[in-house]
Amino acid sequence: MRILTTLDPLTRPLLFILVTAIDGILKPIQRRVGIDKMGYFFVLPNLLIFGIFVLFPMLLNLYYAMTGGTKLFPADRPFVGLDNFATLFDCENFSQPNSCQEDLFWRGIFNTIQFVVFQVSGIVLFSLITALVLNQNIVARGFFRSVFFYPVLLSPVVVALIWKWILQHEGVLNAILELFGGESMRWLLDTNWAMFWVVFVSVWALMGFYTLILLAGLQSIPPELYEASSIDGANTWQDFRFVTMPLLMPTMFVVLVLSLIRAVQMFDQIFVLTGGGPGTRTQLMVQYIYTTGFSNQIQLFGLSAAASMVLGVSLLILTLLQLRLGNQSSLA
Amino acid sequence: MQADRISIGQFLSRRSGGKRVNTADALTYLYLTIGTILMFGPVLWLVASSFKTQAGLVKYPPPLLPYQQVQVDVEGFDKPLPLYTVTEEDGTVSELAQVRRVGIEAQMVDPAEPGAERIKVNIRQREPVEEVKLAWENYLDPLIELENFDFFTYLKNSVIVTTFATAITLVINSMAAFALSKYHFKGRDAIFVLFISTLMIPITVILVPVFLVITSIGWKNNLWGVIIPGAATPTGIFLLRQYMLTIPDELLDAARIDGASEWHIYWRIILPLARPALAVLAIFSVMWRWNDFLWPLIVLSQNDYFTLQVGLNAFQGELQIQWHYVLAMTVVTLLPITLVFAFLQRFITTGIATTGMK
Numbered sequence: 155m156r157i158l159t160t161l162d163p164l165t166r167p168l169l170f171i172l173v174t175a176i177d178g179i180l181k182p183i184q185r186r187v188g189i190d191k192m193g194y195f196f197v198l199p200n201l202l203i204f205g206i207f208v209l210f211p212m213l214l215n216l217y218y219a220m221t222g223g224t225k226l227f228p229a230d231r232p233f234v235g236l237d238n239f240a241t242l243f244d245c246e247n248f249s250q251p252n253s254c255q256e257d258l259f260w261r262g263i264f265n266t267i268q269f270v271v272f273q274v275s276g277i278v279l280f281s282l283i284t285a286l287v288l289n290q291n292i293v294a295r296g297f298f299r300s301v302f303f304y305p306v307l308l309s310p311v312v313v314a315l316i317w318k319w320i321l322q323h324e325g326v327l328n329a330i331l332e333l334f335g336g337e338s339m340r341w342l343l344d345t346n347w348a349m350f351w352v353v354f355v356s357v358w359a360l361m362g363f364y365t366l367i368l369l370a371g372l373q374s375i376p377p378e379l380y381e382a383s384s385i386d387g388a389n390t391w392q393d394f395r396f397v398t399m400p401l402l403m404p405t406m407f408v409v410l411v412l413s414l415i416r417a418v419q420m421f422d423q424i425f426v427l428t429g430g431g432p433g434t435r436t437q438l439m440v441q442y443i444y445t446t447g448f449s450n451q452i453q454l455f456g457l458s459a460a461a462s463m464v465l466g467v468s469l470l471i472l473t474l475l476q477l478r479l480g481n482q483s484s485l486a
Numbered sequence: 487m488q489a490d491r492i493s494i495g496q497f498l499s500r501r502s503g504g505k506r507v508n509t510a511d512a513l514t515y516l517y518l519t520i521g522t523i524l525m526f527g528p529v530l531w532l533v534a535s536s537f538k539t540q541a542g543l544v545k546y547p548p549p550l551l552p553y554q555q556v557q558v559d560v561e562g563f564d565k566p567l568p569l570y571t572v573t574e575e576d577g578t579v580s581e582l583a584q585v586r587r588v589g590i591e592a593q594m595v596d597p598a599e600p601g602a603e604r605i606k607v608n609i610r611q612r613e614p615v616e617e618v619k620l621a622w623e624n625y626l627d628p629l630i631e632l633e634n635f636d637f638f639t640y641l642k643n644s645v646i647v648t649t650f651a652t653a654i655t656l657v658i659n660s661m662a663a664f665a666l667s668k669y670h671f672k673g674r675d676a677i678f679v680l681f682i683s684t685l686m687i688p689i690t691v692i693l694v695p696v697f698l699v700i701t702s703i704g705w706k707n708n709l710w711g712v713i714i715p716g717a718a719t720p721t722g723i724f725l726l727r728q729y730m731l732t733i734p735d736e737l738l739d740a741a742r743i744d745g746a747s748e749w750h751i752y753w754r755i756i757l758p759l760a761r762p763a764l765a766v767l768a769i770f771s772v773m774w775r776w777n778d779f780l781w782p783l784i785v786l787s788q789n790d791y792f793t794l795q796v797g798l799n800a801f802q803g804e805l806q807i808q809w810h811y812v813l814a815m816t817v818v819t820l821l822p823i824t825l826v827f828a829f830l831q832r833f834i835t836t837g838i839a840t841t842g843m844k
Contacts, residue, residue, distance in 0.1 A: 173753055180749045192748040193669030197677060200662035200718045207715040208684055211695035218694050226698055287517050300831060301522050304529070307823045309777035311795045315802060315816045316532045319809065326531055329547035358524070390510070419688050422779040426799055440690050440780075447694050448784050459694045466691040473686050 218459035224452055231456070238460035259461060261434045262442040269353060269438060270417040276357040277364055277413045278406070284361065285368035286398075299369070303362035313359045314426035318342070321351060343432050352424050352436045359423065360416075364409045371405030372398070411476045418469060439465050529820070536813035537620040543809050554619040558583050561600040570594065570612040572605075581615060582607070624814035632811065634804070637818075639790060640797035643709060644776060647793055651713045652771040655722055656764055662718075663726035664756050668738060678727070685720045689781055700785060711785040712778070712793070722767045729763035730756060769830055776823060794819050 184192055214228070219238055221231035246253035251260035284302055288295060305313065320327050321341040328338035341347045379397050388396065421440035424430065430437030443465065447458025535543065537552040557566035560583050567583035572594065574580075582594035585604060592612060593604045628637045665671075666678050689696060696715055697706075705711030733756065741751050757764070779795045786792055792800065798819055802812045 193665040193671040196661040196665035200658040204718040211692040214695035
C-alpha cells in the first residue's frame with residue numbers, strides 16, 4: 155500500500171498527460187468524422203487484438219490442418235489436403251483404439267467421453283444438493299458458501315499438487331484407510347482408480363462455481379409460490395418436485411452447458427496430477443493436441459491442428475445442440 | 487450492549503420462526519460438516535505438511551502436526567546434537583545426545599555431563615525425542631538457494647503477466663464495450679456478434695496458429711506472448727456492455743452540450759460509472775491470469791521466463807520430487823488468490839451469480 159501512495163504523485167500526472175494527449179489527438183478527428191463514427195476508434199484496439207490473435211488464427215488453423223511436415227512457418231509446409239484427417243480417422247475398428255493409426259487420439263476421445271459423462275453428472279448432482287442445502291435457513295450461510303467456493307479459485311496446478319500429495323502411496327488417504335482396516339493403494343497408478351480420482355478432483359475443484367449459479371437461481375424463485383403450495387398441503391418433496399425443479403430448469407441448463415463445454419477442454423489439472431497416466435488411461439483430447447504439436451520431439455503441427463479442429467467441431471455441435479434443446483425446454 | 491443471552495446450543499439450533507431443530511436440519515448440518523472437511527481439509531493438510539522436514543514427510547502413517555527431532559547444544563561440540571530417549575537393557579530410561587553412529591552402534595553423551603565418557607548404545611534401544619516445530623527452511627531455502635527453482639523470477643513474471651494483462655484487458659474491453667453500447671455505427675452489431683460468438687471457442691482450439699503469430703512477432707519466450715493473445719476477452723466485453731447499457735444516454739448528451747469530447751465522456755463519465763462491472767472483470771482477469779497454465783507452458787520454454795504455475799509444474803516433474811519444497815511453494819502460490827478471496831469475496835460471488843462467468 156505504501157508503494158502505491160508513494161507512486162501516486164508520479165502516476166497521476168503521467169496519466170493526466172497521457173489522457174490529455176489522447177484527447178488532443180482525437181478532438182480534430184471527432185470534428186471531422188462526427189460523434190457516431192468515433193465508435194470505430196473505441197472498438198479498434200480490441201478488434202485489432204481480436205483479429206490478430208483469434209480471428210486470423212481461426213482461419214489459419216484450417217490451413218495448418220491441411221499441411222504436413224514439422225516446420226512452423228506456413229510457407230515451408232507442404233500442402234497435403236485431407237491427409238491429416240485421414241490419419242486421425244484411419245481405424246480398422248472405431249470401437250478399438252488399438253486398431254487405429256493414431257491410437258492415442260482415439261484413446262483421448264474415449265477417455266474424454268468417459269470423463270465428461272462422469273464429471274458433468276458429478277458436478278450437476280453435487281452442486282444441486284449443495285445449493286439446496288445452502289438455500290435453507292442455516293447458521294453462517296456466508297461461511298459455508300465460501301467453503302464450497304474456495305477451491306474454485308485455486309489454480310489447476312495447485313489443485314493437482316494438493317491431491318497428488320494426499321493420494322500418494324505413503325499419503326494421508328492410505329493412512330486413514332489403514333486406520334479403519336482398509337488396504338492401501340497406489341491410487342494414481344491403478345488403471346481402475348486413476349480415472350475415478352481425476353473425475354473426483356475436478357468435481358472437487360469446480361463444483362463451488364456451479365453451486366453459486368444454482369444458488370442464485372434458487373433465490374430468484376418467489377417465496378409466495380412456496381406459501382401457496384403449503385396452503386395446498388404440499389410436502390417437502392412435492393415442493394421440490396413441482397415448484398423448485400421446474401423453476402430451476404433454466405439455471406440447471408446453464409450449469410449443464412457450461413460444465414459440459416469446460417469438461418471437454420479439460421487439460422491442466424490432469425496433466426499435473428497423472429500426466430495422462432497410468433499409460434494413457436487419463437489422457438484426454440487436449441493433451442493429445444498439446445503433445446502432438448508442442449511437447450513431442452517431432453512437432454506435428456498439422457496433425458495437432460487437425461485434432462484441434464475435431465475438438466472445435468465437437469464443441470460447436472454441443473453448443474448448437476444445447477441451444478436447440480434450450481429453446482425447446484423454454485417453449486415447453 | 488444488552489444482547490439476548492442464549493447458550494451455544496440454542497444459538498446453533500436457532501431457526502427463523504423460533505422453531506427447534508428437526509431431522510432435516512440435522513442432515514443439513516451433517517452435510518455441511520462433511521463438506522467443510524472435504525473442501526478445506528486438503529488445503530489445511532497441504533499447509534500442515536509444508537511445515538514438516540524432509541525426514542518428517544517420509545514418516546508413515548503421517549503425524550498430524552510437524553514434528554522435528556530435538557537438537558541440544560552440548561559443551562565441547564560445534565554443532566547441536568540430536569537428542570534420543572535410550573532404554574537400557576535393565577529398563578532404565580535416560581535422554582542422551584548422539585555424537586556419531588557407527589553401524590548399529592551409536593556413541594552417545596549425556597548433555598548434563600559433557601565431559602563424561604561416551605556411552606555406546608545399540609541403535610535399536612534409542613528413540614528420537616521430538617517436538618512440534620515448523621520447518622521454515624522449506625519456505626526460505628527456495629527463496630535463496632535452490633538451483634532449479636528460481637522463485638523470485640517466477641513470482642516477478644507472474645506478477646507482471648497478471649497486472650499488465652488485467653490493465654490492458656480493462657482498457658480495451660471497456661473502450662469496445664463503450665462503443666458497442668453507446669454508438670450507432672455501421673457494422674456495430676456484426677462486430678458484437680463476432681466477439682460474442684467466440685465466447686465458447688477456447689484457445690485450445692487454435693494453439694498452433696496463435697503460436698505461429700507469437701513466434702513471427704518474436705514473442706516466444708517473452709511475457710508479451712502470454713499477456714496479449716488473451717487480452718481481448720469476449721467475456722469482459724459482454725459483461726461491460728450489459729452494464730453500460732444501463733447508463734442513461736441523456737447523461738452523455740448533457741456532457742456533449744457542455745462541450746465534452748467523446749474521449750472525455752469515456753474517461754470521465756463512463757469509466758467511473760462502470761466501476762462495479764470493471765471491478766468484477768478485474769477480479770476475474772487476475773484469477774485467470776494468475777492461474778493460467780497451458781498457454782504459458784507453450785510460449786515459455788526457458789526457465790527465466792516461467793510463471794509460478796509453469797515453474798511449479800517443472801519443479802514437481804523432476805525425477806526426485808523434493809516434496810518439502812514443492813509443498814511450501816504450492817502454499818506460496820495459493821496465498822495471493824486466497825487473500826484476494828478473503829477481502830473481495832462478496833464481489834466475486836455476486837459477480838459470478840449475476841453473470842454466470844468464470
